[in-house]
Amino acid sequence: MSSADTPHVTPARRYLWVLAALLTLLALSAGTAFLKLGPFNSIINLSVSVLKTLLVMAVFMHETGARNLTRLTSALGFIWLAMLLALSLLDFLTRAVLPAPW
Amino acid sequence: MNASTTDLGLHRPAFLQEQFDDPLQQREAATLGMWVFLATEILFFGVLFASYTICRVLYPDGFAAASRHTDMLLGTIETAVLLTSSSLIALGVRAIKLGERRAAVALLLATAVLGSSFLVMHGFEYYREYTEHLVPGIDFLQPGVDARAIELFFCLYYFITGFHSLHVLIGVIVIVGVATRVAHGHFGPRRYTPPELTALYWHLVDIVWIFVYPLIYLVGRSG
């Protein structure tokens, strides 16, 4: 019951810093989208998204202080999605495309 | 089931359900349940993201062309709105834990307002796309070699953003409900699990959008 009596709180300032970081990262991905970087456009965008997600999960969702079980559960969905993507892309990326036979 | 807790049954708070021994166990169960639910949510959206990825691998040019038809400015504002709302609800839960009831209600309602404004902006986007004949199955008319890939992109666009907007809508309703209950004093420093879990859900909705943003709005902007 002790944890219910004195709930653990994160300092308000930390939330605001994270918000600032998130908005900066948003500006970064929006800005770089206009630069001609070829495949790196997507790489930057998605890395920024991963970074934003980690920030949200670590601070807003309090995963820094969470139990291992919580962390594992929160990773589970992403891991399974990665398996779905990896193995289905394995098919689409290694297909020998038959040229049209005309 | 713990023998000692049966003796302590007198001290069971009203909100403690009978299958649990103490509030801590109930809180752990609810929290784990929420996280498992969020994992399933990731996979619900995952199907759409996986389909998107594969179609984009098949038609990279078409997807770049299609993405240029979306409204990047609105998309960016929507992202900022959701990120801000996420931080507000985190602050709101913090205020509940500290017993600052009025601040908590204000923060939760602000979150709900931002969520609603997100939906309104999305409504504008959908309207604009309708007028530009970009709605597959209803009114789709595009010239060019990439027309079919663009139609494919817009199918995915509506499925992804529609499903996400549905989540935002549910979130807004739940958050307003939680805010009302906070105002009535149902939640406070002794009991804050339901608002905390609502916030977890809202953050996940935010995370989904964090990935939707570059995949829908930013492709092919430099081309």
Next chain:
Amino acid sequence: MSFLQSLPPEASSLAFQIDVFFWSMAALCALVAVGVIVAVVFYGVRYRRGSAADRSGRHREDLGVELTWILVPFALFVGAFVWSLSIFALARTPPPDARTVYVVAKQWMWKFEHPGGQREINTLHVPIGEPVRLTMTSQDVIHSFYVPAFRVKQDVLPGRYTQLWFIATKLGAFPLLCTQYCGTDHARMGGAVIVMRPAQYGRWLQAGASGGTLAAQGAQLFRSHGCSGCHSPNAAVHAPELAGLYGQVVHLADGRSVIADERYLRDCILLPAGQVVAGYPPLMPSFSGQLSEEDLLALIAYIKSIATADAAGSADERR
């Protein structure tokens, strides 16, 4: 055992290898199954309640035993995998000199088109001892091309081409079946592959060539669908000239340039609005729904055949 006589004959070069593998796997599985069943029966009898067997001692977590029955099956599985791999790789690699036959599947028939223009429905004639490659597509849903006697099977997809190859090694007619459920008459979507001696096959090809080559059939369609009304040098309508077009760079009205390859030509016929050539009015109607996959094959073969000016001239002469 009458059913053993009803096993399909081994009528392709792959069939024997696959059968040897099949029966080896079956023997291995039978060995394991018999081993486990014998052990269960033996223990069941020996340790039945009331028997005088020695029951002293407990089960221990015996790592050695567990590892044995993890690693031994695993090694056997890897062996099976490698064997399967060697056959599968062969089955998926048609030899370059293979004779190509085009297959178009639709609910509920198989259409075959030989390069010489011979067409047949539900019956496929092939020569014995020669590699034959089927290039297949579907006009509607997914079908699957299956000849049990050849031990080969491949799904046939809409919007894509898949292939399959075999060398027939026995003369005769062998059932051809559709194995991907495709709607009401799925069970009737069958036919036969008829394997002939090369000389006989040559005669069959000659007899069936009356319709002319694929390109000639395309020329026929080019006129009958009214394409020549616009796309000929002396037409009144201002439309792009097609002779010599194939393989050239085309500048489009929306500023892009594309190579006029098969896919471009196909798109032009089906979705002309998106492919308007710079300097021409967007007049062409879509032929989507009016032309079957075979017709498209023929039309494109014709446009390819007039890729050079000479060829165009000769095509005009034929007219």
Next chain:
Amino acid sequence: MSAVDAGVMPHSFLAGEDGLRQWLTTRDHKRIAILYGLGITFFFFLGGAAATLIRLNLITPQGALMGAETYNKAFTFHGVVMVWFFLIPSIPATLGNFLIPLMIGARDVAFPRLNLFSWYLYMAGGAFTVAALLAGGVDTGWTFYVPFSTLFSNSHVFLAVIGVFVSGFSSILTGLNFIVTIHTLRTPGMTWFRLPLFIWAMYAVSLVMVLATPVLAMTLALIALERGLGVGIFDPALGGDPLLFQHLFWFYSHPAVYIMILPAMGVVSEIISCFARRRVFGYRFMTYSMLAIAVIGFLVWGHHMFVSGQSVYASLVFSLLSFVVAVPSAIKVFNWTATLRKGDITFEAPMLYALGFVGLFMLGGLTGLMLAAPALDMPLHDTYFVIAHFHYVMVGGSVMAYLGGIHFWWPKLTGRRYPEAWARFAAILMFFGFNLTFFPQYILGYEGMPRRYHSYLPQFQVLNVLSSGGASILAIAYLLPIAYLLWSLRYGKPAGDNPWQARGLEWQTSSPPPTENFLRPPVVQDAYAYQEPAP
């Protein structure tokens, strides 16, 4: 049912407030298990009726009974109902719901209201599916392959898809409930490696349910949308790839096979250990292998697509992984066999079912290995060989284990003994009927008879007639338990708390258990301590 048992135990969960309304609003996991049991039995016989029509039709090569369209609807209905409304919920929703709290010493599952809601979702999904049947049926096959299901079929795909979609949520919520229950509600002293293997099986299967089902639900939603709008991401006219659907579908539907078989493995482990009076051999390896099956089972779906036009390289990877996932299954078969060694074995009906399971599951698994090799899948894919293979695993495996479990825990569920002689007779009849039905189908498949054929080449008739004959025996064997189990509700001998002298916590409470499960806190002990004297 409650009226029958009211006299057996004053505290019984079956006694007390027993109006229909109390049952339909109950939050007691035991009552919800019974509600599921009723629904599942109903759907089993509905699906079985469709199977009967199929087997009758295949007695003659031309199709003896019905036209092609009706036949297509019959096998589709059989597949949809049996997969989603019988096999997937069978053991988890009935035995799992009933036993998980009892076995871990809890008062209920973590979320009792959610549990009841899951049952309503299941029934609602079933109602949609039955509505699809009444409206005229569905003819896509249970796999709903595109573009046939989206653009070509003229049947009631939408209703059926919605039915499966809704029942998918039932499965997700049940899995979620079980995971949380097993994590948070274990009684003090019930550590992870003291858990009965049935609980481990439920844990593994819940993981699969929770992580696979969303993918199915969303994919089916995409089909429904595509049918509604006439355009969608699987549309080949837009360049949509039909194989994308197959990847998404099998990402769920292969693990779904493990949703069906993992609980069966748990049940069989309990039964064999109890009737051999011997600790399960290699307990830890049994737990690891279940988790391994649950995880690796997600990486093998492409073996359903070897001839679909999938990349050869993908096929190779999926083939290798499919061989790998067979290893933990092999471990389990060997460990069950080794459990018998030095046992004190008796052969009551549950044990007969369990041994039948081991044999049939093994045969199904071994033929699965043949299909995991692309070189053999090429001739065998989509033939009756595949049909025989998965019926050995799902019917020979899961259904045998389900019935074994029902018999094993029947005294606990109802407080009554079932008639032993009849039960043994049914188990043996089922074993032989099953083999007669499905073994000929292996040969049919190798001979080249494709699945989903309303009519077939005349040379396949002998084996088809054999198979149909076996099916009629099988039908009797499935009807028998219904008759004698219902009979036992009224006339069965009172069972006593622990008729099998089993060691799990569920046997420490009365039969049937009181609503709160345990009147006195249970004493945690080794669930497999059969070699020690009873406490």
